[in-house]
Amino acid sequence: MTIINNALSGALAAQLALSASSHNIANLQTKGYTRQSALLMAVGPDASGRSAGNGVQVTSLLRFSDNYKTQAMWRANSEQGLYSQSQPYLTQLESVMGDSSASLSAGIDDFFKAINAVAGDPGSTPLRQQVLTAASLMGERFNGLNNVFNSQLTSVRQQRGALVDSANSDIAAIATLNKQIIETQAGGVSASSLIDARDQAIDELSSKMALEVSNNPDGSRDVSLKSGQALVIGSMSGKLKAAATADSPQAFSITFANSTFVLDPSKMGGQLGGLTQFEQTTLLPLQEDVADLAEEIATRVNSQLATGFTGEPHPTLPGTPWAPGKPLFVYPLGDGASMLKTVAGFKAEDLAFSSDGTPGDTGNLQALAALKTKPITLTNIGAVLLSDADTQLLGKLAVDSKLNKAALKTTDTVRLQSINDWQSTSGVNEDEEAVKLVEFQRMYQANMQVISIANSLFDATLAMMG
Known part of the structure; x- marks a missing residue:
């Protein structure tokens, strides 16, 4: 009977091992699936001293998981998310600001070209009208670019809100799965599929923010932000909120166990941190500098025009110069959408190109043309020539975009390598499972x-005794 019991235990063990391999093969393409294998152990002999042993038993289903590799994969996901979300916005800004048909540099150049063209015939109405047209078109370039800024700002904040909602779903799912894993393992049942689902939820969450994950003896995982605020503790979960304030439109808060904590948006990491970083360090400063440029142009041109004369005669004092220059540009506009516009009703004859009111004098016209080479100050760039301001802004944007692309490429590589490392331990290898199928099939058949x-021996023994 010992022979039969040993062989029966071997056949049953082979069946369980075959079942584990078949399950692995069935999940060959399942994202996040961790392969399993039956852990076999010999059953020792009895106390008689004449027993070789009592067969084999499956002590557990082994789950091939390396916590270090899993944590590395999550960290790489956070780094990848930090740079991936801002690149489309940077590329769009580069494209718009670098387009000759929409760039500020082309608009500024055309405006000053129109001013220089009047020098040969300061009284020419068509040439003066070209100055007004160029001024209006330059203003439209500023306003069009500002609309792009505002559109991106709205998109970033809407995207951030959507990411917060998605993150809250992941956080709640992790807490629920923690509870199910604890209960399942307490009942002696394998929780491998639940653990896989939880790790997938953590992986999804890690793309949105930088995380710290720790393991508990009961099988649950605690999840917190890099800055220390808890997101999940056992089966308890917090709720994230995009809590914009007057001082910090990008701020977040987390409510956990009836307590609310304000989070530093610069330390969030992941996609939420990347969007916040883009908004704070690129988009808003760039919009501010373009607004500064518009203000400098409006202020300097209006101030210069105010010192000149149109050359029209005084209505009551013949021969006396009159009609001092009027403002050409309006800034600020106060509507949030526009940066620079020409004054409504401004006419070609209102351009004060004369410095003393004498017909044909171009003193003030020359002073206006010279403004292009004057230094101005932008908040985030510093002192630059008016003619070089847009080039400087575009150059800084190009550098930011290039650095982000390089960082994104690096993090893409690190993420891919971390996934491959995880796969080498936890992923299903089709060839390996095929070999196992053959081996355990032979084991089953041998037993x-x-x-x-x-x-046959038992029957022969009965025949001899019969």
């Missing part, structure tokens, strides 16, 4: 052959 031989 069944042992049972057949044992039955």
